[in-house]
Amino acid sequence: MIKRLIPAFIAITLFSCEQVETPQNEEQQATTTVKNHSYGNIDEISTNHLHLELNVDFENKALTGVARHTMDNKGADKAVFDIKKMNIEKVTLGKKGTETETTFTIGQYDSLLGAPLIVDLSSEDQFVNIYYSTQKDADALDWLPAELTGSKKYPFLYTQGQAILTRTWIPVQDTPENRFTYSADLKVPSELLALMSATNPTEKNETGEYSFEMKQPIPSYLLALAVGELDYRQLSDNSGVYAEPHLIDAAEAEFKDIPKMIDAAEGLYGEYLWDVYDVIILPYSFPFGGMENPRLTFLTPTLIAGDGSLVSTVAHELAHSWSGNLVTNASWNDFWLNEGFTVYFENRIMEEVYGEEIADMLAMIEFQELKRSVDDLMAEGREKDTYLKLDLHGRDPDDGMTDIAYVKGAFFLKTIEEKVGREKFDVFLNAYFKAHEFKTLTTEKFVEYINENLFEKENIEFNLNEWIYGEGIPSNVIQLNSDRFVVAQELAQEVKDGNKLPTDLKRSDKITQEWLAFIRAFDGELSKEQMIMVDEQLNFKNSGNSEIMSEWFVLGIKNDYKEIRPEIKAFLKKVGRRKFLEPLYTTLAKTEETLEWGKEVYKEARPYYHAVSFHTIDKILGVNH
Ligand code: BES
Numbered sequence: 001m002i003k004r005l006i007p008a009f010i011a012i013t014l015f016s017c018e019q020v021e022t023p024q025n026e027e028q029q030a031t032t033t034v035k036n037h038s039y040g041n042i043d044e045i046s047t048n049h050l051h052l053e054l055n056v057d058f059e060n061k062a063l064t065g066v067a068r069h070t071m072d073n074k075g076a077d078k079a080v081f082d083i084k085k086m087n088i089e090k091v092t093l094g095k096k097g098t099e100t101e102t103t104f105t106i107g108q109y110d111s112l113l114g115a116p117l118i119v120d121l122s123s124e125d126q127f128v129n130i131y132y133s134t135q136k137d138a139d140a141l142d143w144l145p146a147e148l149t150g151s152k153k154y155p156f157l158y159t160q161g162q163a164i165l166t167r168t169w170i171p172v173q174d175t176p177e178n179r180f181t182y183s184a185d186l187k188v189p190s191e192l193l194a195l196m197s198a199t200n201p202t203e204k205n206e207t208g209e210y211s212f213e214m215k216q217p218i219p220s221y222l223l224a225l226a227v228g229e230l231d232y233r234q235l236s237d238n239s240g241v242y243a244e245p246h247l248i249d250a251a252e253a254e255f256k257d258i259p260k261m262i263d264a265a266e267g268l269y270g271e272y273l274w275d276v277y278d279v280i281i282l283p284y285s286f287p288f289g290g291m292e293n294p295r296l297t298f299l300t301p302t303l304i305a306g307d308g309s310l311v312s313t314v315a316h317e318l319a320h321s322w323s324g325n326l327v328t329n330a331s332w333n334d335f336w337l338n339e340g341f342t343v344y345f346e347n348r349i350m351e352e353v354y355g356e357e358i359a360d361m362l363a364m365i366e367f368q369e370l371k372r373s374v375d376d377l378m379a380e381g382r383e384k385d386t387y388l389k390l391d392l393h394g395r396d397p398d399d400g401m402t403d404i405a406y407v408k409g410a411f412f413l414k415t416i417e418e419k420v421g422r423e424k425f426d427v428f429l430n431a432y433f434k435a436h437e438f439k440t441l442t443t444e445k446f447v448e449y450i451n452e453n454l455f456e457k458e459n460i461e462f463n464l465n466e467w468i469y470g471e472g473i474p475s476n477v478i479q480l481n482s483d484r485f486v487v488a489q490e491l492a493q494e495v496k497d498g499n500k501l502p503t504d505l506k507r508s509d510k511i512t513q514e515w516l517a518f519i520r521a522f523d524g525e526l527s528k529e530q531m532i533m534v535d536e537q538l539n540f541k542n543s544g545n546s547e548i549m550s551e552w553f554v555l556g557i558k559n560d561y562k563e564i565r566p567e568i569k570a571f572l573k574k575v576g577r578r579k580f581l582e583p584l585y586t587t588l589a590k591t592e593e594t595l596e597w598g599k600e601v602y603k604e605a606r607p608y609y610h611a612v613s614f615h616t617i618d619k620i621l622g623v624n625h
């Protein structure tokens with residue numbers, strides 16, 4: 001058998017060009033099986049500790065340096081890593097300083113998974129050092145030029161690893177099944193501060209050199225980095241907020257309840273095991289509401305509504321410190337174990353801190369979205385994507401990021417809580433988190449665990465299989481109601497009936513979720529004239545509240561309310577959060593005229609978005625870049 005050892009420089013050339021497909025020989029095929037969206041051969045050899053030495057080069061939009069893996073070798077003669085859009089310079093074996101170069105091959109490139117990096121070693125080898133640099137279009141990395149940041153003076157970089165993007169900025173065995181500790185030495189431009197999902201500095205130094213440590217073992221998707229002009233404000237002994245200088249005051253005020261949330265979470269499900277809980281407000285391009293990077297939650301600035309009304313996202317990311325970061329889904333098919341538990345837990349934190357009425361309104365808004373998502377998935381013939389347990393084999397794990405994992409997952413747990421009683425359920429959940437901390441879990445293992453430790457123990461019948469392996473929303477789902485929503489819905493009915501709004505009604509009279517219930521109650525049946533009337537009094541179109549604006553804009557597009565196009569355009573050119581972009585562009589794509597306008601706006605807006613968002617929108621609008 002011919003062993004194809006590609007010298008480093010050829011490997012770089014081959015790999016930097018996506019079109020070139022390197023044929024796999026038999027041996028490669030045998031050594032590179034894909035499991036859980038990863039080529040990593042973790043059953044034979046797996047990373048225990050990762051040390052990064054990286055230079056952050058804004059001019060060339062590249063991270064350059066070395067990833068040093070300390071591995072647990074169970075007798076392997078190869079270590080397989082995941083890489084994507086990355087140049088491998090060389091690979092060495094041995095401890096730093098006493099390294100010897102080894103041979104490696106790069107397997108066939110797959111547009112979803114990237115390629116396996118196969119490193120030759122012996123069963124005695126434990127230290128693998130991969131010298132590499134990232135490519136400009138690495139999907140995890142958002143390199144923002146100074147013009148796109150708040151101050152417009154300094155550039156900004158942040159990463160987004162979940163679900164399978166870490167492999168575009170670090171060569172790793174990129175599967176949630178394996179956990180490792182990490183450390184890093186970074187060099188950044190001296191005007192900027194670097195932060196990671198690890199121990200962090202709170203202020204800049206003159207050298208631009210920073211060291212980091214994450215002592216608790218984490219899955220690869222939780223590795224994270226942010227570099228920019230950043231200030232820090234402490235909120236309590238173990239929490240604080242980072243933001244660009246122009247946002248730091250607003251961020252500190254908006255998120256002042258974080259210490260209360262931490263107390264509430266610990267009271268519910270046990271000690272916070274990550275020492276510090278900080279948040280960072282990223283630039284507007286951040287594609288998510290939040291990302292639970294350990295010790296340092298990443299947040300979108302769209303949460304800063306001025307009245308604290310969108311802080312449940314912080315409760316959500318904090319809750320992940322237990323569900324997700326301590327107890328991790330073993331594969332992306334089990335994603336609901338991360339997100340369903342987290343949405344449930346988030347709601348419990350909100351109830352502790354703000355009361356049951358608020359918590360119920362939040363849950364009801366989510367439930368409305370779940371019903372819509374189930375209908376959409378069914379209409380698309382994706383019935384199986386309404387199961388909690390997913391089958392994402394050969395598909396993008398992003399396909400699983402629907403309200404099913406999040407809200408069906410949470411309502412499954414809420415329904416169990418209702419059936420067994422809160423007290424017993426909390427005892428169960430505490431034991432669940434304790435029993436699985438720093439471990440990964442499959443849905444099947446969860447089923448075994450809950451059957452044994454809750455249902456059999458308490459002698460309870462529950463249609464668990466229907467919830468997990470069945471379509472849609474089971475009929476025993478818990479029912480919630482809210483008097484305040486009824487009032488908001490009645491108000492919408494008044495407008496529908498052709499009446500005016502009460503003249504003294506102000507937007508500040510209701511919280512965000514009540515206004516969402518109001519807008520949704522129209523069910524799309526609102527004339528342009530009525531929308532103008534509502535805007536004259538309540539000014540939704542310029543409310544500065546991203547949740548209300550995006551919902552209102554979708555309705556505006558549907559109802560040919562062209563007068564708000566400048567506001568829609570400004571929004572699309574500012575906000576890169578996929579949750580808002582997706583419904584807006586999807587609605588625009590529905591008629592020829594709006595699609596044309598949407599494409600024009602998108603041309604200008606696309607450079608403001610992270611790859612996670614623009615890949616999705618490219619597909620919606622059918623544009624090819
Ligand atoms: N972990 C997710 C974000 C994520 C999931 C990124 C899958 C990539 C792949 C995060 O915790 C999340 O759920 N964010 C939500 C927040 C919301 C549910 C409160 C978001 O961004 O909308």
Ligand code: ZN
Binds near residue numbers: 316320338339
């Ligand atoms: Zn989440």
